[in-house]
Amino acid sequence: MSLPNPIYLDYAATTPIDERVLEQMMPWLTTHFGNAASSSHSYGWDAEQAVEKARAQVAHLIGAHPREIVWTSGATESDNLAIKGAAYAYKDKGKHLITVNTEHKAVLDVFSYLETQGFEITVLPVNKDGLITIEQLQQALREDTVLVSVMAVNNEIGVIQDLQAIGALCAEHDILFHVDAAQGLGKMPLLVDELQIDLMSMSGHKIYGPKGIGALYVRRKPRVRLEAQIHGGGHERGFRSGTLATHQIVGMGAACAILSEQMDEEVARVQVLHQRLWAGLTEALPAIYLNGSAEHRVPHNINVSIAGIEGEALMMSLFGLALSSGSACNSASLDPSFVLVAIGRDPQLAHSALRISLGRYTTEQEVDTALNTIVTQVQRLRRLSPVWQKMSSQVA
Amino acid sequence: MAYSAQLQARFMQTRFGGEATALTGQRLVKAYVGDYAQGSVLEFSVVIKQDYIHSARFKCYGCAACIALADLVCEKLESLPLAEVKQLAVQELATELELPMSKMHCVWLVTDALNQLGKLQRTS
Numbered sequence: 001m002s003l004p005n006p007i008y009l010d011y012a013a014t015t016p017i018d019e020r021v022l023e024q025m026m027p028w029l030t031t032h033f034g035n036a037a038s039s040s041h042s043y044g045w046d047a048e049q050a051v052e053k054a055r056a057q058v059a060h061l062i063g064a065h066p067r068e069i070v071w072t073s074g075a076t077e078s079d080n081l082a083i084k085g086a087a088y089a090y091k092d093k094g095k096h097l098i099t100v101n102t103e104h105k106a107v108l109d110v111f112s113y114l115e116t117q118g119f120e121i122t123v124l125p126v127n128k129d130g131l132i133t134i135e136q137l138q139q140a141l142r143e144d145t146v147l148v149s150v151m152a153v154n155n156e157i158g159v160i161q162d163l164q165a166i167g168a169l170c171a172e173h174d175i176l177f178h179v180d181a182a183q184g185l186g187k188m189p190l191l192v193d194e195l196q197i198d199l200m201s202m203s204g205h206k207i208y209g210p211k212g213i214g215a216l217y218v219r220r221k222p223r224v225r226l227e228a229q230i231h232g233g234g235h236e237r238g239f240r241s242g243t244l245a246t247h248q249i250v251g252m253g254a255a256c257a258i259l260s261e262q263m264d265e266e267v268a269r270v271q272v273l274h275q276r277l278w279a280g281l282t283e284a285l286p287a288i289y290l291n292g293s294a295e296h297r298v299p300h301n302i303n304v305s306i307a308g309i310e311g312e313a314l315m316m317s318l319f320g321l322a323l324s325s326g327s328a329c330n331s332a333s334l335d336p337s338f339v340l341v342a343i344g345r346d347p348q349l350a351h352s353a354l355r356i357s358l359g360r361y362t363t364e365q366e367v368d369t370a371l372n373t374i375v376t377q378v379q380r381l382r383r384l385s386p387v388w389q390k391m392s393s394q395v396a
Numbered sequence: 397m398a399y400s401a402q403l404q405a406r407f408m409q410t411r412f413g414g415e416a417t418a419l420t421g422q423r424l425v426k427a428y429v430g431d432y433a434q435g436s437v438l439e440f441s442v443v444i445k446q447d448y449i450h451s452a453r454f455k456c457y458g459c460a461a462c463i464a465l466a467d468l469v470c471e472k473l474e475s476l477p478l479a480e481v482k483q484l485a486v487q488e489l490a491t492e493l494e495l496p497m498s499k500m501h502c503v504w505l506v507t508d509a510l511n512q513l514g515k516l517q518r519t520s
Contacts, residue, residue, distance in 0.1 A: 309457065310435060316399070316407060316460035348432060384413045386439045387432050387457040 007366045009323040011359030012155055012183060012301060017251070018208040018360070024254040025210065028247035036244045037235065047246045054253025058215050061256040062200065063191035067220060070239045071249055074214035075182035076106040077229075078201030079149075081216055081240060082178045083110045085226030086147050086199065087119055090176070094144030098122045100132055100161070102339045103151050107180055111149075120144075128344045129293035130159040137169060147176045152184030156339040156355060157292030158301025160188065167196030176224060182206055182214075186259040187267060187298040192217055198224050204248065208360060209255030213248035216240075267299065270358050273367050274299035277356065280371040285378055287391065291340055291353060302356045305340070308388030309381040311351035317377040318354075321370050326353030399460060400494035407460040412470035416441040416453040427512035430505055436462055440509045442473060449473045449481070461499040465490060465506055482514055 008016075017025075028050060036051045038044025052066065059066040072078045087097060099111050101123045108123075115121045122140045124132045137148065148170050150161050163179060170177035178199040181190055186207045192200060197217070204213035218224050218239065232241040259266075281288060287307040305326070306314060315325045326337045336350030345353070356370070382388040399407070418424035423444040430437040436458040443450040452473035454466040468489050473481065490503045 310459055312459040313407075313463060316404070319408070348435065351435065384410065384455055384463060385457045386428070386437050386455040389455070 006320045006322045007370055009321055009356045009370060012357035013324060014205050015208045015359055017210055018258060020258060021209055021251050021254045025247045025251045028250050036246055050246055051244055051249050054249045057253035057257040061260050062217060063193055064217050068217055070216045070218055070236045071244055072214045072216055072240055073212055075201045075203035078214045078216035079106040079180055080110055081229050082199040082201055083149055084229055086176050087114050088227035089225040090146040094146040096120045096142050096145040097147045098140050098145060099149040100124050100126060102126050102130060102154055102342050104155055104180060107149055126342055130154055130157050130343050131161060131293055134165045134169060137166060141173055145175050147178060149178040151180040152190060153187060153298050155183045156337055157303045158297045159292040160296045163195045171196045186263055187300055204252040207255045207259060210248050210251040213252045266360060271299040273358050273362055277367050277371055278302055284375040300358050303353055305345055305349040305353040306378055308385050308391045309352055313381055314352055318373060321373055324355040326350050403464045403493040406467050407464040410467040412453050412467050414453045416443045416451045418443045422450060425513055425516045427509045429508045429512060436505050438466060438505050438509050440513055442513060448475060448477045461495055462502040464493055465502050469506055
């Protein structure tokens with residue numbers, strides 16, 4: 001499949017639907033339109049069967065049982081259900097919750113909301129690599145801690161937290177471990193038993209599936225309780241009411257099935273592209289800085305700060321490339337990314353950051369074109385910059 | 397940010413970027429305004445021959461709008477009599493580029509730089 005111009009390098013924002021996924025979805029938008037809850041005729045039975053098949057496909061990818069998969073409208077809703085649902089269900093056991101200061105707003109805003117409702121929140125700061133340490137988490141745990149929420153892969157800088165160690169620590173202390181896997185699913189193995197994860201949020205549109213669909217893994221052994229956030233019919237075993245969007249669900253299932261088959265091969269291919277792009281950038285341009293750990297990251301993400309030029313000018317000059325700036329998830333705002341500020345970047349370097357995210361359809365030719373464009377424009381803007389003139393004499 | 401076609405064209409193909417150099421009998425005057433921490437720094441360098449601007453160049457750490465405006469201002473400065481520099485209507489040039497209202501700080505920055513040029517030219 002080839003994508004139209006400009007060259008798409010924003011896979012972390014969203015992904016195009018895989019043609020194989022779309023093909024699976026189409027019948028459920030046309031002839032097979034039944035409601036999966038209609039139990040008295042074949043339209044409903046067929047839809048129910050398709051939903052359960054998709055549930056199994058998601059479960060297979062993460063090593064879960066199909067009955068542990070709850071359909072939602074996306075990772076944001078999954079995060080809300082997981083965090084609020086667990087907080088309210090276990091409030092008699094304790095009201096202390098822990099997360100990390102570089103989580104997606106879909107987690108941080110939920111935590112902020114719960115704080116207004118009487119819960120106590122600890123937000124752990126990351127280090128310059130964008131990671132927390134297990135010692136930090138250990139020190140933050142209390143007798144009344146009921147939930148720890150840590151994302152698998154950061155959406156802006158692509159770093160991977162130590163889920164194995166965090167899961168083990170939470171299990172040792174009988175504390176629920178929630179993982180926002182919106183960016184991690186399909187980019188790294190996420191086997192829930194191996195990592196001792198109790199709740200995991202997943203997103204369809206980040207894995208070449210449709211937008212508007214997600215899933216939440218909810219452990220059954222031992223059983224995790226959640227207070228439902230949407231009421232009205234008791235669908236999804238009471239976790240999440242509402243008529244199921246069969247076509248969306250089929251799409252997410254198909255997307256997961258594809259990943260179960262080809263994830264390893266895909267990650268290896270993207271790794272080669274990553275190395276090509278990063279080597280090219282560092283050879284041609286002095287004073288550029290990778291944001292986040294170089295070692296603990298997915299290859300799909302390169303978030304790089306470029307010294308000496310202003311961020312908006314840089315973005316405007318990259319005509320023909322679709323990527324994100326240092327205000328990745330807050331692109332309407334002129335504030336620098338809070339994630340880059342959290343890892344210690346000064347506002348100017350945070351503002352002049354590019355988030356390049358590679359994906360399934362990224363080609364070597366696209367990487368080379370992007371590399372050439374970025375290098376050419378950075379060199380042009382640096383020639384125009386009085387700030388770079390002073391900096392370069394120090395760099396040299 | 398959605399800019400006008402002429403602003404984007406001028407930003408992508410600046411003609412007056414760099415530093416002016418003076419030959420024997422000419423005067424070089426430079427103005428430097430702005431603050432890196434605030435996100436904008438602008439330097440104008442002009443060569444004065446007799447009583448007019450012989451050449452004008454700019455360097456800018458700033459947004460696309462700032463760079464485009466600085467480039468257009470340099471174009472207007474060249475061959476301008478010294479007495480008319482103060483009357484250069486930066487706001488009109490901003491309007492010509494269809495600068496969005498949110499980019500008015502670029503007008504102020506350029507105006508500050510021209511004022512500094514004027515003061516330096518009178519004292520040098």
